[in-house]
Amino acid sequence: MVSVLDPVTRYAAATPDNIAIRGSGRDWTYRQLHDASLSFGGRIRAAGLSEGDRVLLAAPSVAEFIVAYMGIQAAGCIVVPVNTMSAQPEIEYVLDDADISLAIAWHQLGPATHDAGAARGVPVWTLTEESARTDQEPTAIADRDVHDTTAILYTSGTTGRPKGAQLTVGNLLSAGEIGAESSRGNSSDRTGTGLPLFHIFGQGSVMMVTFTGGGSLSLLPRFDPTAMLDLVRKDKLTIMAGVPTMWNAMLHAAADVDSSDFEQLRIAISGGASLPGEVARAFETRFACTILEGYGLTETSAFGTFNSIDRPPKIGYTGRAVPRTEVEVRDHDGNHCPAGTVGEVFIKGPTVMKGYWKRPDDTSAVLSPDGWFRTGDLGETDPDGDLRIVDRVKDLIIRGGYNVYPGEVEEVLYQHPDIIEAAVIGIPDDYYGEEVAAVVAVRSGSAVDAADVTTWARERLSAYKIPRVVQFIDALPKGSTGKILKRSIDRTGLVTLKQS
CATH class of the missing domain: 3.40.50.980 (Rossmann fold)
Structure with a gap:
């Protein structure tokens, strides 16, 4: 049984x-x-x-x-x-x-x-x-049976109607086992999160991992940075899980918190979106706590790669393949890419979904007969085998024939002392095909203007990567996990937000 x-x-x-x-x-x-x-x-x-x-x-x-x-x-x-x-x-x-x-x-x-x-x-x-x-x-x-479908999680539907990813009994049990092994979870751990449990990050990487290790799970029904900081102190958390916008929000809400409040915290796990290096560095400085970044998708039960707890994490990288899992970066022809070359990320392992519910054509488009899942994410490995996610294939901006990866530009924008949130997208352009545009939220009272943002980027990026259009907004639209929703930014009106 x-x-x-x-x-x-x-x-x-x-x-x-x-x-x-x-x-x-x-x-x-x-x-x-x-x-x-x-x-x-x-x-x-x-x-x-x-x-x-x-x-x-x-x-x-x-x-x-x-x-x-x-x-x-x-x-x-x-x-x-x-x-x-x-x-x-x-x-x-x-x-x-x-x-x-x-x-x-x-x-x-x-x-x-x-x-x-x-x-x-x-x-x-x-x-x-x-x-x-x-x-x-x-x-x-x-x-x-381990192959029986036991959960159907609908994807966000960035293209077309949402698809139901079928996760099996074996997928979820494997997620718990792999996560517990990677984090060395045990019965003394006190894990806490403000992530929604209806999302795969909360289910696979937090709930299943906690129960597999036999520890306790502290929950926030709705994420609030101050409440999350209070939860760390009250329940003496040893593990905390969240997405980059959560860490950023906690940094800006931590006026009365010092590193002693985090002394029992042994792991902070980040996923759901690429973690800006500036946020990771600021969090470690503020709380004396290192964030370990991982990478996975709904279709892989939240698991793919994870930074090892046995070595210093590499900022900007999501680590190597988790146990029992293979990760490859491939070019357009399906060939393995050497280190330092950008290609599409493929994952194979016990957490890969059974397929999309009642969608055989969609399933065959991403899942090969030998079990390799095509993620749709662009990435590259370094000589040590650590993976860096560059961007989604569909988010790639092609400006005048040059590839611009929004994540690279966003990383530079996050280094600006007045920029709190940033999203870089491509907008139609008659001459270049696409132009690079940035939507940013800045600190209250900041006098930063569009020219300042462009100048900041020009000093740190190649000319074709510089945002030529900059728009300011109070806060970027976010999904249930706190992940910034680029699809909610109208690419023709730039900041005309779509109704959810």
Whole structure:
């Protein structure tokens, strides 16, 4: 018998009184989490659902999300987590595409899930603190195969409609094992995050890794930099996970914090987007804490590469392939690129998805028969084999025949003392085909203007990489994880933000 619930079951037997989840309302031991998950799974089975049925889950990062998630696993159903900010049409799309049998929505969310369920004839349960502790007869944990689909996570849909990445039981268990091995996770660890658990970073790289190591997980339902700093102190975190904008926000909210508040923190893990070197350096200086950057995607259960804890991290690099995983950089013809040459990143390993739900053509376009996944990311390795992500293939700017990687330009802009956030995009140009444009947010009271930004870049970049168009904005648009959403910046109007 194999189940995503296996790590929780293991520690519920071995260390039942150890804390599994530290929440705002109460703590959950491994035994309590295990029993509540089986009871929740019993409720699902009592409602008539069978193994393989899809269950939509809309909830923030609270303990009850985990109970419902693991209860769905115990029942042998497939969990389909969705963004808590999803609008009704977006939820209706998932209900239809995944052929959802049941939807579960956190009680503090808006009516979108309930309205979508009513429109599509799908029953919707309201998840509360009380309903997560149901006294329903517990289910026997479903016997699954490692290749069975156990979660469907919809991609952001930067091109076309969102696609559902099918993650298997083996994918998620492997994510937990690989992450615990890479971070040397153990039962004494106290991990904390403000990441959403409905996102693969929160699920694969934080939740599964924490439970595989037997440690505790502290959650923020919604990221706030001050609250995250308080969580570090209150719960004495040893591991913290976030995205670059979170580290940046914490730096600017840390007026009353000193490095002693971080002395027990042994690992800070960054992913989701490239970490600007200036942010990494400032964080280490401010808190005496090194951020280790990793790289992965929804389709690889959040894993690909990670900086080793046994050697100093290289700023700007995401490390080498994680255990049991292969990573290659290839050129347009599929040939292996030598160190220092930019190409597309490919990943092969036990965390690579089964394929896209009901999308065989899309699956075959990115997943080869021998298991190699085509990421769509541009990267290069150094002589040591460490990977540096240059940019997304689709974000590449071609100005007058020259390739401009937005991440390289953004790195320079982040070095400016007054620039807090930066996004570089290509905009149409009659002469060059594309022109380099920068959208930036600056410190309050800053007198920096467009000419200053251009001058700063000119002193540090080749002429063809300099942003010729600079627009200022209060804050850049971000997704649920805090990742800057370039697709929300209208490339024709530059800063006319699209409605989400």
